[in-house]
Amino acid sequence: MGQTTAEKIFSAHLRDEPFPGTKVLDLDRVLCHEITTPVAIADLEWRGKDRVFDNVKIKAVIDHVTPSKDSKTALQAKMLRDWARRHDIKDFFDIGHNGVCHALFPEKGYIRPGFTAIMGDSHTCTHGAFGAFAAGVGTTDLEVGILKGVCAFREPKTIRVNLNGSLQSGVYAKDVILFVIGQLGVNGATDRVIEFHGPVVEAMSMDARMTLCNMAIEAGGTCGICQPDMVTVDYLWPFIEGEFASKEAALEDYSQWCADADADYDKVLDFDVNALEPHVTYGYKPDCVKPVAEMAGTKIDQVYIGTCTNGRIEDLRQAAAVLKGRKVSDTLRGIVSPATPKIFQEALAEGLIQIFMDAGFCVTNPTCGACLGMSNGILAEGEACASTSNRNFNGRMGKGGMVHLMSPSTAAATAITGVITDARVLK
Amino acid sequence: MKKIFGGPAIFLDRADINTDEIIPAKYLTEVTKEALKPYCLEDLKLEGFDPQGERLKNARVIISRENFGCGSSREHAPWVFEVNDIHTVIAESYARIFRQNMFNCGMLAIELPKADIDTLIALEKESNGEVEVEVSVQEQKVVARGNGREESFNFDISPFDKALVNAGGWVEFADARY
Numbered sequence: 001m002g003q004t005t006a007e008k009i010f011s012a013h014l015r016d017e018p019f020p021g022t023k024v025l026d027l028d029r030v031l032c033h034e035i036t037t038p039v040a041i042a043d044l045e046w047r048g049k050d051r052v053f054d055n056v057k058i059k060a061v062i063d064h065v066t067p068s069k070d071s072k073t074a075l076q077a078k079m080l081r082d083w084a085r086r087h088d089i090k091d092f093f094d095i096g097h098n099g100v101c102h103a104l105f106p107e108k109g110y111i112r113p114g115f116t117a118i119m120g121d122s123h124t125c126t127h128g129a130f131g132a133f134a135a136g137v138g139t140t141d142l143e144v145g146i147l148k149g150v151c152a153f154r155e156p157k158t159i160r161v162n163l164n165g166s167l168q169s170g171v172y173a174k175d176v177i178l179f180v181i182g183q184l185g186v187n188g189a190t191d192r193v194i195e196f197h198g199p200v201v202e203a204m205s206m207d208a209r210m211t212l213c214n215m216a217i218e219a220g221g222t223c224g225i226c227q228p229d230m231v232t233v234d235y236l237w238p239f240i241e242g243e244f245a246s247k248e249a250a251l252e253d254y255s256q257w258c259a260d261a262d263a264d265y266d267k268v269l270d271f272d273v274n275a276l277e278p279h280v281t282y283g284y285k286p287d288c289v290k291p292v293a294e295m296a297g298t299k300i301d302q303v304y305i306g307t308c309t310n311g312r313i314e315d316l317r318q319a320a321a322v323l324k325g326r327k328v329s330d331t332l333r334g335i336v337s338p339a340t341p342k343i344f345q346e347a348l349a350e351g352l353i354q355i356f357m358d359a360g361f362c363v364t365n366p367t368c369g370a371c372l373g374m375s376n377g378i379l380a381e382g383e384a385c386a387s388t389s390n391r392n393f394n395g396r397m398g399k400g401g402m403v404h405l406m407s408p409s410t411a412a413a414t415a416i417t418g419v420i421t422d423a424r425v426l427k
Numbered sequence: 428m429k430k431i432f433g434g435p436a437i438f439l440d441r442a443d444i445n446t447d448e449i450i451p452a453k454y455l456t457e458v459t460k461e462a463l464k465p466y467c468l469e470d471l472k473l474e475g476f477d478p479q480g481e482r483l484k485n486a487r488v489i490i491s492r493e494n495f496g497c498g499s500s501r502e503h504a505p506w507v508f509e510v511n512d513i514h515t516v517i518a519e520s521y522a523r524i525f526r527q528n529m530f531n532c533g534m535l536a537i538e539l540p541k542a543d544i545d546t547l548i549a550l551e552k553e554s555n556g557e558v559e560v561e562v563s564v565q566e567q568k569v570v571a572r573g574n575g576r577e578e579s580f581n582f583d584i585s586p587f588d589k590a591l592v593n594a595g596g597w598v599e600f601a602d603a604r605y
Contacts (some may be wrong), residue, residue: 018604022587036501038458047598065456072456080459122500124525138502138528144601152587152597186443187494191523202520220497222523285443372452372499393447393498395470 002030002260004158005225008191009133009257015114015150020227029110029117029134030145032045032060033101036120038079040143053149054086060084061093063101064368099340099366102126102308106210107340109239113228113254118151123308123390124127124223125216129209130236131228131257136217156222157266158193159184160259161403163200165274170424173208173390174310176200176406177215178279180271182289190220192266195259200273201226206235207314212307215390218286228254245390278422280386281405284394292410292422301383303334303415304397305408306364307371310388311339313346315408320363322371322412322423328360329418335377337364359415373397386414430514430533432562434487436571438551441473444491444523445498448472449509452499454602458508467507483511488560490547491518491573495536496525505529515562517543517569523595532590535562537569543580547571550578 003011016024030053037060044050052058059343060080069076077094084092102123105111115132118124120142127134137151145151161180181188201209209231213224216378226232233250234238244250277291305311305319316338328334336356338344345368347353356363370377370390379385379401388411392403404420415421433523439503450463455465461556469478489508495518496504505528508516511534517537531534539547551558554573560571584592594600 016604019586020588021585024605029592035455039460039502041465049545070456072458074458095443120500120502122498126501136500136524138500138505138524138531140531142529144597147598148601150601150605152601154585167602185498187520187522187564190494190520199454204485211438220494220522342486372447374452374455377453391447391498393445394472401468418504 001264002262004123004259004263004265005131005195005257006133006156006158006191006223009114009116010155010166012114021154022152023155024150025116026148026152027118027145028057028115030142030149031101031105031117031124032058032080032142033064033121034062034076034080035064036139036142038076040139041079041083041110042148043143046146048198049147050206052089052146055088056090058146059105060089060100061090061101061104062095063098063104065374066367066415068097068215068419077123096357097341099343100308100311100368102210102214102244103175103312103339103343106130107342108357109236112236113232114257122217125221126210126308128223128225129206129213130232131226131254133225135222142231142366154191156191156193158267159189159336160195160197160265162268162270163196163273164270165200165272167200167273170409171276171278172407172409173211174350175276176214176273177277178289179276179280181215181219181287183269184219184287186218186220186285186287188219189216192221194219194221196224196225196226202229205314208230210312211309215286218390218427227258248330254271256370278407278410280410280420281392284392286390286392292406292420294422296422297403297420298404299384300386300414300419301332301405302377302379302385303332303411304377304385304387304389305335305411306337307389308338308339310408311337311343313343315388316343316347316352318407319412320355322409322426323359323415324355324356324360326416328415329421331418334359334361335364335370336361337369337376338366340366368408370397386411386420412425429593432515432535433560434565435485436490436558436560437482437486438474438548438556439471439476439491440548441464443494443497444471446496446500446504448500449496449504455501455503460510463503463507464510465530467511471558482556484529484536486513487512488517489513490544491516492544493519495521497538500524502528505532505534505563509534528592533592533594535564535592537582539569539580539582541556550574558565
């Protein structure tokens with residue numbers, strides 16, 4: 001019997017099986033940010049074990065609230081900063097260099113096919129786009145990861161999702177994943193890895209694949225995984241060209257992580273996306289999804305474009321293509337947050353920032369900010385936000401606020417009209 | 428440190444209770460567990476539930492439905508329970524990260540089938556919410572008492588999870604072994 005990608009990675013990283021069904025894996029990456037790491041640092045200090053297992057495999061960034069908004073967030077940033085300096089963490093990203101973790105770390109080439117990674121952040125599943133096993137964990141798992149370089153998992157079963165056909169113009173990875181979550185339900189992939197296959201994924205860029213994998217957790221999934229291919233190699237090439245004689249050689253090596261043809265899946269789901277329309281959420285759970293057409297006309301108070309789901313350069317290009325030459329409705333406010341400094345600079349160079357500002361958007365620095373109601377665009381009670389982020393939970397972007405999740409293109413169209421709008425029908 | 432399990436129960440009869448509801452992100456700026464204490468379940472969307480009420484204040488056990496603790500990985504969710512002396516959650520199922528976080532803290536996330544949760548909720552109704560739960564990890568047994576009668580249930584716990592509870596958490600276990 002063949003193996004899934006996750007099973008191959010588990011086999012290659014198995015350190016220990018203390019009890020049947022519990023696999024303790026060696027970690028290639030332990031990723032840290034300033035919200036969930038400081039308590040781990042404080043606990044390690046309290047235990048007299050203020051050590052790190054590897055100052056290269058551990059990466060850290062201040063991203064959730066940056067620049068700090070108050071004394072408490074300043075203390076969190078300081079705790080992470082001081083710890084990173086104390087242990088000489090080689091890759092630590094502070095103001096001026098920092099960005100949203102799940103956009104920044106891939107962009108730096110830190111995630112490779114076959115890697116294991118954990119982070120104290122549920123959207124760590126994003127990194128599976130590279131053919132890696134990457135899982136969000138709590139602070140205690142993170143703490144042990146920092147100290148010992150290991151993490152325990154029940155070996156997850158894998159759901160194979162075949163995305164067949166091709167996407168219509170104006171339909172994006174975000175629409176696909178919202179649709180898939182709607183089909184699976186918020187509990188449909190719990191303790192499962194979602195492996196994405198098919199021509200639709202093969203045609204996707206790494207940016208789009210990251211959008212897809214980012215929301216695996218919204219169906220309860222441990223990780224979303226795409227198969228490494230030449231798109232993966234091309235993306236990583238600037239970082240790996242010293243390791244391989246050619247791109248073909250890199251591809252051959254990375255292909256060892258592709259699922260076997262006779263792998264055993266928990267479930268295989270086939271979706272034909274030829275007729276898929278842009279989707280949007282309603283209600284307070286990410287599986288409450290509808291075609292945009294059915295929600296068209298819903299009044300919106302704020303549009304938020306950014307985050308680890310859709311704050312990458314392609315996302316900004318899609319939004320800017322809709323916004324070009326148009327103005328934000330005077331009944332709402334638009335906020336865009338490029339997810340990393342590099343994306344911000346690319347957006348500047350390509351004239352996208354000009355388009356956003358001409359349209360009347362506020363451009364903020366890279367930060368997680370409003371997505372989880374921490375800073376830079378919190379909603380007032382009773383307000384609704386059209387957001388390119390990943391969660392629409394009650395109170396997520398501010399107490400009493402409503403969040404509608406959608407693609408950057410739909411969000412941009414909505415910004416222009418003031419109500420939820422399918423970008424394809426904009427005159 | 429080993430935790431104490433069981434005590435008066437509070438019933439949260441809804442599926443998919445997420446960690447944003449258990450502890451809203453605006454409180455994640457705290458760097459101690461104790462500071463989270465006043466904000467337990469502050470954003471829970473559930474009719475009749477009062478996050479400031481006596482019932483929650485007295486509770487030592489939470490009983491709920493499917494997919495409890497979904498969403499954000501924040502361990503602040505188990506912590507806000509821990510600092511409020513709630514060391515036991517009993518639900519139909521859990522989100523992976525929340526469940527692991529509970530055991531990593533040496534606390535219990537007990538899974539019971541829907542029929543058992545239905546029985547517990549019926550007991551709650553007939554005893555006007557006054558249900559006392561006793562938990563034996565060793566015997567893998569939950570006994571609920573209310574309105575002068577009792578219901579008991581056996582539960583499964585993996586050897587690993589049991590070892591974490593007995594060790595007092597994952598840091599203790601891992602530090603001794605790796």
